[in-house]
Each structure stands twice: as C-alpha cells, then as structure tokens.
Amino acid sequence: MSGNLRSAAGEERAIRQPTDMCVPRIMEFRDSQYLFMIELKDIEKLAELSRINVSGEEKQAFLKDIESILNYVDQIKTVAGEADMTMSRQETELANVFREDKDCRDLGRFTEALIESAPEKENGYIKVKKIL
Amino acid sequence: MMINLKNLTISKARGHLIKGDFKAVELAQSYLDRIEETDQDINAYLEIFSDVLSQAESADRKIAKKEGGLLSGIPLAIKDNILIKGRKCSASSKILADYVAPYDSTVARKLKDTGAVFLGRTNMDEFAMGGSTENSAFGPTKNPHDLSRVPGGSSGGSAAAVASGEALASLGSDTGGSVRQPASFCGVVGLKPTYGSVSRYGLIAMGSSLDQIGPITKTAADAEIIFNAIKGKDIMDSTTIETADLKTADSKNIRIGVPTGFVENEGIDEAVLKNFNDSLEKFKSMGYEVKDINLPNVKYSLAVYYTIMPAEVSSNMARFDGMRYGLHISGKNLIDDYFLTREAGLGKEVRRRIILGAYVLSSGYYDAYYNKANFVRTLIKNDYAEAFRNVDIIATPTAPSPAFKIGEKSDNPLEMYLSDMFTTPANIAGIPAISLPSGFKAGAKNLPLGIQLMSNYGREDILFGAGKDFLGE
Known part of the structure; x- marks a missing residue:
C-alpha cells in the first residue's frame, strides 16, 4: 500500500505506508508536520474493529471531527521530533507492583453476584450465542 | 434549631451534630427538602436514594455512641461512576x-465506615x-448560577449539587479536569489528588493512567476532611501509593510560580x-511570593491528553459487550449482539473517542502518536x-472562560476540548491540583471563576x- 506525499512545494512522490492495516493516507510536509487525510473507509474500518455501528451521516461527522482533533494533537510531533522513542516509557520513579499469587480472596465469593449481573445466564454460567 | 444550609460546612455540621443542635436525620431531611425544591430546574441528581433517612438514623446512633468518624451524618452526593x-x-x-x-x-466503603450519608448519585457526561454534562x-445539568x-463537567452534577445547597459535599472523578x-464553573472547591493517593477500585474507568477521584466542597477545609477520609493504599488498586500522614504546610515563605507564557494565550477570556x-x-x-516561571512543554499537555486519553478509553470501553452486565440487544449472531448493544448503549462522544483511540493505537500510527x-x-x-x-505552588486559572451556554460547544468537540487547557497538565504529570472560587465575571448573571493551584x-x-488562606477560612 502506498500513499502520496505532497511537499510544501507541491511535488508528489510515493511514501512508505503502514502495510498491515487499512488506515489513513499521510500527506507529509517538509517540516515533518503531518496533515492527515482520513477517508470514510478508514472510519468504517476503525468502527468495525471497535464493534460500533455508525450511520452514514455520523460517519461524515466523525470524519470531520477526528480529522480536526488529529490535526490539533499533531503538534506533539514538533516537540517529540525524531527523539529516541525508547525514552517514551521512561518512568524512573515508577516500578511494577506485584503481589503474591495466593490468599487473595475466597474462591467463589463474588461469583453469584457477578453472574447475577449478566443479561443472560443459565446454571451459574453466562450464556452467549455460539461462537463458531 | 433552624438549619442554615447556605453557610453550612462539614466542620460546622459536625460541631452541631456532636453538640446535639440537630440530628443527622434532620440534616438529611433539610437536604431532601432542598433537592425537592430546586433539582427539577438543576437536574444535578439522577437518583435520590430511598433510604437516606435510615442511613441518617444509623449515623445518629453512631454519633450518640461517639462512634464513626468526622463524616458521620454528613450528607454527600456521589458521582454516578462510583x-x-x-x-x-x-x-x-x-x-x-x-x-x-x-x-x-473503596471510596464508598471508606465513607460508609466513617458514617457518611449518601443522598444520591449525580449526573455526569457519559462515562x-x-x-x-x-x-x-x-x-444536561444546569448551572445553579445561570x-x-x-x-461544567464531567462531574457537573456533583458540582451543581454542592453549589445549589443540594448536598454538603460530593465526590467527582477527574481525568482531565x-x-x-x-x-x-459553579463557584465551589474541587480537588484532584495526587495520582495513586485515592483508590480507583470501583470507579468506572475512563483513562486509567489519568483518572483520580476527588472531593467537591464549599471550603478548602472540607476538601481536606474528605480527602483524608478516602485516601490511602489499597490492595485492590495496584497504582495506589502509601500516603504519608499529611504534612502541615508552613504558610510562611510559600512561593507561587506563574507560567505566564502558558496562561496568557489567545484563548483566554479577558475577565x-x-x-x-x-x-x-x-x-x-497575604505574604506569598509570586514569581514568573517557565514550563516549556506544558503547552503540549492538551495534545498529549487527547492522544493518551482516547487510547485508554478505547481499551477500557471494550469491556461493554452486552454479555456480562449492562444492556444486551440480541441480534442474529454473537458479533451482531456486540454491534447492536454498543450502538444502542453508547453515546456519540463515547463512540467518537473509541474510534479516535483505535486510530492512535493502530499499527503504523502507534509510534507516530x-x-x-x-x-x-x-x-x-x-x-x-x-x-x-524553586516554587511550592504553580498557579493558573482553572478554565479559560466562565461557564458557557448549553449547546454552545456541543457541535465542535475540539473547541469543547480546549476548555481543558489548564486542567489536563496535572493529570498528565500526576500531581495534585485544587480549584478555588476566585470571584465572578460580572454580567446579567454573575458567573463564577476559579483559580487553580498545583x-x-x-x-x-x-x-x-x-486554599484556606485565600478563602479566608
């Protein structure tokens, strides 16, 4: 999959695009600012992955909204620039929290209350439609 | 005695309850009457609990036996995601x-243990x-001042309830302000505590690295009382931290830093x-030292927030599948059930953020965003x-404008997001921040303004x- 790159001067050339997902084409400017062109089919794909139905009218609205939000958040790239992204997880004062895998809670203590919340249940199990 | 709800604070009410000037049941009844009188206009509450008076009776028994804590018999409103x-x-x-x-x-359990009375659950922006709101x-909830x-929101019901005298104090949650x-917007005090100081167990998650439960009160002293009642390490939330006994700030020699370059941007209302x-x-x-400081990257907070938050939203919202709890709409097969349930159950802003989050987390864009x-x-x-x-406090306005008109920004999500410009940095950094009522923008109706201290x-x-110094407590 390839997209078109339009430099500030207006020349077009091919740029590398992510190959493993159907998401927006990028129009890249010389100053490494990106201007995103999202298409309806991208919104459709993302909605499908998110298990959300969107109506035709709403798709158009989401397209416009998400494009303007992405153009706004794009400014983080000017500050992040080409910085070493291995730094992105730098959390020097934080550490993973582990607990012993034992004596945490009584087995089955919450089972009944939790099953009770399920819209469809049978014999202590949550009932769903068949998967395969 | 007649209970004057207008000037009542937690500490004053506590004093009256202990002296026996009035009982918790009478106090609760006064709030129920007030709600009855004003909430039709304000719509702060989604539900008033049917057992408020019996909760108050049990608080009275605790008070009589000198049991319970500082919040025994104190009527609180709880945001509907707790x-x-x-x-x-x-x-x-x-x-x-x-x-x-x-x-x-965990916060509800702690408040129950101290004897608090829950009046009801308050309205909020969906999730x-x-x-x-x-x-x-x-x-929507309406602003009691106009x-x-x-x-404001998302804890609009909790703030409006306190501002209109429909609750003595309330709990909200703060992900970006x-x-x-x-x-x-409502002229009351609101605290977002240090990330991890209050357990998120039992808070319906939005952005898990940003969410924090906090009190909305009339005074800084009341915010302190509630914060002390709900904070602490919790085995059920591994991001909680041990909170040392609260230090008492030496009110002398406190230095306030003002990021002038960040505050004075074109988006801010002159008033x-x-x-x-x-x-x-x-x-x-009052003897505080005020100086200019520079926070060169803080202006990017909103952009960072509107990348990280939707990413976390899209992950957190995946659990609403209609199978284990909540709404279930049956379709022709399992995947159809998911689509129909989420279409019927999730509002527009929620779906917009899920899709945006799915985008910034998608392969190829994960690194870019x-x-x-x-x-x-x-x-x-x-x-x-x-x-x-170099400073002890960093101050900004809480919001770039006073409360806006209902409907004014609902068609433009980006413009709505810009009203979070001063509040998101504290969530991004995880530091505590408080909003204090600081006066009004004069007009046909005077609109409250707030100052934020971090x-x-x-x-x-x-x-x-x-806060106590500023509000003259």
Whole structure:
C-alpha cells in the first residue's frame, strides 16, 4: 500500500505506508508536520474493529471531527521530533507492583453476584450465542 | 434549631451534630427538602436514594455512641461512576442504565465506615467524557448560577449539587479536569489528588493512567476532611501509593510560580485573566511570593491528553459487550449482539473517542502518536519537577472562560476540548491540583471563576493551606 506525499512545494512522490492495516493516507510536509487525510473507509474500518455501528451521516461527522482533533494533537510531533522513542516509557520513579499469587480472596465469593449481573445466564454460567 | 444550609460546612455540621443542635436525620431531611425544591430546574441528581433517612438514623446512633468518624451524618452526593453496593450505577450511559453495583468501591466503603450519608448519585457526561454534562444520556445539568449555562463537567452534577445547597459535599472523578472545571464553573472547591493517593477500585474507568477521584466542597477545609477520609493504599488498586500522614504546610515563605507564557494565550477570556491577576495580588498581600516561571512543554499537555486519553478509553470501553452486565440487544449472531448493544448503549462522544483511540493505537500510527505522546508526557513531568525545585505552588486559572451556554460547544468537540487547557497538565504529570472560587465575571448573571493551584506529588497539604488562606477560612 502506498500513499502520496505532497511537499510544501507541491511535488508528489510515493511514501512508505503502514502495510498491515487499512488506515489513513499521510500527506507529509517538509517540516515533518503531518496533515492527515482520513477517508470514510478508514472510519468504517476503525468502527468495525471497535464493534460500533455508525450511520452514514455520523460517519461524515466523525470524519470531520477526528480529522480536526488529529490535526490539533499533531503538534506533539514538533516537540517529540525524531527523539529516541525508547525514552517514551521512561518512568524512573515508577516500578511494577506485584503481589503474591495466593490468599487473595475466597474462591467463589463474588461469583453469584457477578453472574447475577449478566443479561443472560443459565446454571451459574453466562450464556452467549455460539461462537463458531 | 433552624438549619442554615447556605453557610453550612462539614466542620460546622459536625460541631452541631456532636453538640446535639440537630440530628443527622434532620440534616438529611433539610437536604431532601432542598433537592425537592430546586433539582427539577438543576437536574444535578439522577437518583435520590430511598433510604437516606435510615442511613441518617444509623449515623445518629453512631454519633450518640461517639462512634464513626468526622463524616458521620454528613450528607454527600456521589458521582454516578462510583460503585455503591446494591445501588444503580450508570455512568450516565444507556449501556449501564439498569446496572446494579455488585460491590462497594473503596471510596464508598471508606465513607460508609466513617458514617457518611449518601443522598444520591449525580449526573455526569457519559462515562465522564465531556466538559459540560451535556453528554449525559439522561439530559444536561444546569448551572445553579445561570440555568441557561452548563455546570461544567464531567462531574457537573456533583458540582451543581454542592453549589445549589443540594448536598454538603460530593465526590467527582477527574481525568482531565472533571472535578476542577465544574467546581470553577459553579463557584465551589474541587480537588484532584495526587495520582495513586485515592483508590480507583470501583470507579468506572475512563483513562486509567489519568483518572483520580476527588472531593467537591464549599471550603478548602472540607476538601481536606474528605480527602483524608478516602485516601490511602489499597490492595485492590495496584497504582495506589502509601500516603504519608499529611504534612502541615508552613504558610510562611510559600512561593507561587506563574507560567505566564502558558496562561496568557489567545484563548483566554479577558475577565478570567484579570481575575487571575487580582487573585495573585491577593496572595502577595497575604505574604506569598509570586514569581514568573517557565514550563516549556506544558503547552503540549492538551495534545498529549487527547492522544493518551482516547487510547485508554478505547481499551477500557471494550469491556461493554452486552454479555456480562449492562444492556444486551440480541441480534442474529454473537458479533451482531456486540454491534447492536454498543450502538444502542453508547453515546456519540463515547463512540467518537473509541474510534479516535483505535486510530492512535493502530499499527503504523502507534509510534507516530501514542509513543510520541508518552515521550512528551515525560518532558511535561520533567518541567514540573524542575519548577518545583524553586516554587511550592504553580498557579493558573482553572478554565479559560466562565461557564458557557448549553449547546454552545456541543457541535465542535475540539473547541469543547480546549476548555481543558489548564486542567489536563496535572493529570498528565500526576500531581495534585485544587480549584478555588476566585470571584465572578460580572454580567446579567454573575458567573463564577476559579483559580487553580498545583503542588508537587503528595503535597496536598500546601494546597489546603493556601486554599484556606485565600478563602479566608
């Protein structure tokens, strides 16, 4: 999959695009600012992955909204620039929290209350439609 | 005695309850009467609990036996995303409209232990996504100072309840300003504690690295009382931290830093800026040192927030599948059930953020957005760490404008997001921040304004100290 790159001067050339997902084409400017062109089919794909139905009218609205939000958040790239992204997880004062895998809670203590919340249940199990 | 709700605070009510000037039942009844009188206009509550008086009776028994804590018999309103066992908790969403909490959140349990009375659950933007309470599936809350305006959000119901005397205090949750901005719009105090100081167990998650439960009150002293009652390490939330006994800030020699370059941007209302500068003068006159500071990366907070938050939203919202709890709409097969349930149950803003989050997390864009946002998040934290070497407090306005009109920004999500510009940095960095009522923008109806004070990790004491000074408590 390839997209078109339009430099500030207006020349077009091919740029590398992510190959493993159907998401927006990028129009890249010389100053490494990106201007995103999202298409309806991208919104459709993302909605499908998110298990959300969107109506035709709403798709158009989401397209416009998400494009303007992405153009706004794009400014983080000017500050992040080409910085070493291995730094992105730098959390020097934080550490993973582990607990012993034992004596945490009584087995089955919450089972009944939790099953009770399920819209469809049978014999202590949550009932769903068949998967395969 | 006649109970004057207008000037009542937690500490005053506590005094009266102990002396026997009135009973918790009478106090609760006064609030129920007030709600009856005004909430039809304000719509702060989604539900008033049917057992308020019996909760109050049990508080009276505790008070008589000198049991319970500082909050015994104190009537509180609880945001509708905080679980209280056996009660509905809908997050103002149709997908959870009839969901009954099977367990207590840690904060609810702690408040129950101290003897607090829960009046009801308050309206909010659906799943806390919004800054106006207009995104509630159950209709907007109105600002008690001007019914044609929003109360702010997402904890708009909690702020409006306190501002209108429909609760003595309330709990909200703050992911990008959702306690502080409505507190500012409604003229009350709102605290977002240090990330990890209050357990999120039983809080319906929105952005898990940003969410924090906090009190909305009339005074800084009341915020301190509630914060002390709900904070602490919790085995059920591994991000909680041990909170040292609150230090008492030395109110002398407190230095306030003002990121002038960040505050004075083109998006700020002139009246807000003037009120902010007047507030700084007031601090100076009380002996606080005020100086200019530079936080070079903080201006990127909103962009970082609107990348990280939707990413976390899209992950957190995946659990609403219609199978285990909440709404279930049956279709022709399992996947159809998911689509139909989520279409019927989730509102527009929620779906917009899920799709945006799915985008910034998608392969090929994860590095371009999510990773870069995390990197800039570190830069922002570093800015604060550096600044807190030289100052004790960093001050900004809480919001760039006073409360806006209902409907004014609902068609433009980006414009709505911009009202979070001063509040998101504290969530990004994880530091505590408080909004204090600082006056009004004069007009046909006077609209409340707020000043925001931020301090270093775990230094809520400095915020309470300065808050009490500022509000003359």
